[in-house]
Amino acid sequence: MIENKLTTIFYRSNLNSLEKKDQDLINSAIKSLNLAYAPYSGFSVGASILLENGEIISGNNQENVAYPSGLCAERVAIFYAGSKYPDVKVKTIAVSAVSKKFEIEDVVSPCGACRQAIAEYEVKQEESIRILLHHPDDSVLIVNSVSDLLPFMFKNKRLKQF
Numbered sequence: 001m002i003e004n005k006l007t008t009i010f011y012r013s014n015l016n017s018l019e020k021k022d023q024d025l026i027n028s029a030i031k032s033l034n035l036a037y038a039p040y041s042g043f044s045v046g047a048s049i050l051l052e053n054g055e056i057i058s059g060n061n062q063e064n065v066a067y068p069s070g071l072c073a074e075r076v077a078i079f080y081a082g083s084k085y086p087d088v089k090v091k092t093i094a095v096s097a098v099s100k101k102f103e104i105e106d107v108v109s110p111c112g113a114c115r116q117a118i119a120e121y122e123v124k125q126e127e128s129i130r131i132l133l134h135h136p137d138d139s140v141l142i143v144n145s146v147s148d149l150l151p152f153m154f155k156n157k158r159l160k161q162f
């Protein structure tokens with residue numbers, strides 16, 4: 001048996017130190033989280049996506065009384081982007097969150113299902129998607145690819161039929 005190591009590279013920065021494009025995207029995610037429908041968790045998440053054509057698509061979490069029927073902000077946003085612009089590449093996704101009930105200790109990091117959903121588009125477009133994770137204290141965690149958040153992701157090009 002051979003031991004192997006896998007390294008993830010991530011960056012920590014601050015909202016004000018980022019370039020304007022990234023700041024705008026995060027601010028758009030913050031705006032979007034204020035429109036979240038989160039009556040059950042009180043945890044509002046906003047996700048904004050910068051597309052290659054310059055357009056920003058936003059989404060927020062949509063909860064449901066039958067809890068699993070709700071959907072995270074990241075998937076609301078990426079599925080909307082995929083449905084509106086199926087052939088336009090995703091450059092960057094910004095995510096921000098606040099809780100009505102408690103102080104969030106660190107940035108919100110996409111759940112496994114959202115990581116897999118984002119990974120689908122990264123594989124499809126053959127180009128990395130940057131992810132900016134914003135905390136209400138304005139600290140930001142950055143990864144240059146969803147694969148940094150989801151090592152050993154499931155991908156199999158041969159499952160594609162056409």
Ligand code: THU
Nearest residue numbers: 041043045061072073109110111
């Ligand atoms: N949620 C998101 O929208 N994105 C995440 O990255 C983590 C969790 C939502 C799902 C649910 O509405 C609430 O936050 C609490 O889990």
